Amino acid sequence: MRGAEIGISPDPSGSGLVGLPIWLWTAVTPLTWGPITATASVPGLSVTARGQATEIRWDMGDGRSVTCENPGTPYNKATHGASASTTCGYPGYSVPSRTQPDGRYTVVATTTWHIEWWVVGGGATGAETVTRESSTSIRIDELQVVTG
Incomplete structure (x- = not known):
């Protein structure tokens, strides 16, 4: 088991805008969401363990968080546009990240x-x-936007 294989939109290589929804998800693999089963044995005895993720808490770096009881849905620009995620998302940041370390929210x-x-x-x-x-x-x- 390991932490989420984070998917987030807007893509971390670009930037998002104040007020726009943020999509959150993890890749669904045995190591990032489960289920995963492992067995260890010695003569006459074996131990089996089964793990399953139950939730992900997303701390958004601005003092707010969201908890999702599912792995979320990967964002697809063609079908999702500027809509909010129906499975796991954040309504949007209220201030830009320019005052944060490296100008980014962690x-x-x-x-x-x-x-x-x-x-x-x-x-x-x-x-x-x-x-x-x-x-x-x-x-x-x-x-x-400035209008004249």
Whole structure:
């Protein structure tokens, strides 16, 4: 298990605008969303564990966050345009990122995983909750229109 393989729109190599919605998602793989199962064995005993992500908390770098109970939907410019995500998104930044370090907001994705384990040959079972983090950054600009 590891943190989210972050997908975000606008693309971190470009910039977004104040007030426009932000799309958030992770690639869905066994290591980034699950399910994932692993077994370790010694003679006469084996332990199996199964993990599944249950949510991702997106700390957006401006003091606000959003929690999604799904991996989100990848943004597609042709079909989504300027619309907000219906599965996992952020309504938009209210101020540009120019005052932030490197002029960018740091976005931290914290994935919560539920792990169940059981011992074959020993009878024990249990459950754990663990978190994994990953991060990216995004530049947000401001567009002002002057009419005369």
